[in-house]
Amino acid sequence: MAAGPTYEPIATTTLSSAQNSVSFSSISGSYTDLVIVINGLYSGTTYGKIKFNSDTGDANYSYNRALGYSGGTLFDRAGGSDGISLGSSRGTWIGHIQNYANTTKYKTLIARENTATTGTAVFVYLWKDTSAITGITFTGVGGNFDSTTTFTLYGIAAA
């Protein structure tokens, strides 16, 4: 019944110096899901942003979030942004994109974010596009990703 082992590393980047942008390109469509793991250090008030493929639109991404932090809890959502926002401090962000190669669905991404200074959060994001995801770009907004930040992409194949 079982189809064999899966959950494979596709690519990993570890920054040896501060850098503003990291990309994974030519992502194979041979998996069912993608998992993105970022163990990041962001400078100052910088936050990170994710965009897919060569998307240049400024309103194709939206999210809703549940956040717990030192001030309590926050539940919010926002539509029409130009990318998927990451945290603004030291932390780990793990996102899951199911059916990323499907060309009839918008792409939904669910993620958990754990940051040392800003709290812990659960996200649901939408990329309002039916294109198969073949590229992912991470960009620092207002600064750079710090040295030692790691970006890892995994693929999971369903039976």
Next chain:
Amino acid sequence: MSPITELIGSVKAYGWGNFSAAPASFESIATANPGNNQSVTFSSIPQTFAHLQLRCSIKGNDAGTIDTWFLRLNGLAPGSGYRGHFIRGGAGAPTALTTSDSYMNLGNPGGNGNDSRVFGSFIVDILDYTNTNKYKTLRNFGGFETSSIGRVFFSSGFLVTSTSAITQIDLSGLSGGLMNGTTIALYGIKVAA
């Protein structure tokens, strides 16, 4: 590319001794692709793993924008037998509730009234599913987003009436079945011997 989920085990009572890598441990068991208004059943689940994970891209049958979906174990539907807590956000006031139903509430995948291209996404973990001395605890997170409405959901729960090993999982929506385009993949995770 080689599998990454290799295990490091055999940590002795004293010190760090005896770490060793075991074979890859995350395996696809089966995938369901229901048609419109159909439920999903995984039966005869192999008992050779330590944990199970469901990875789901789903839409509910509700004609509106929000549906609720649920899970049952081994075909059991005891009144108030599935207990849990969840926290839900995304629109309006936050919700944190206790659940006590004949099914395990898994949150809101979005209804059929949304854009046909919008599907919710969930990941459900079931630990120690073959153990016959424990109630079976689930962890679940996910939700849906349309760019105008959405829900994010984080929950835990368990079945209080049975400690039987899990051999069957049933999944469906409260407003009927699930919709075409839904995919639910079941994976097994092993631990080091």
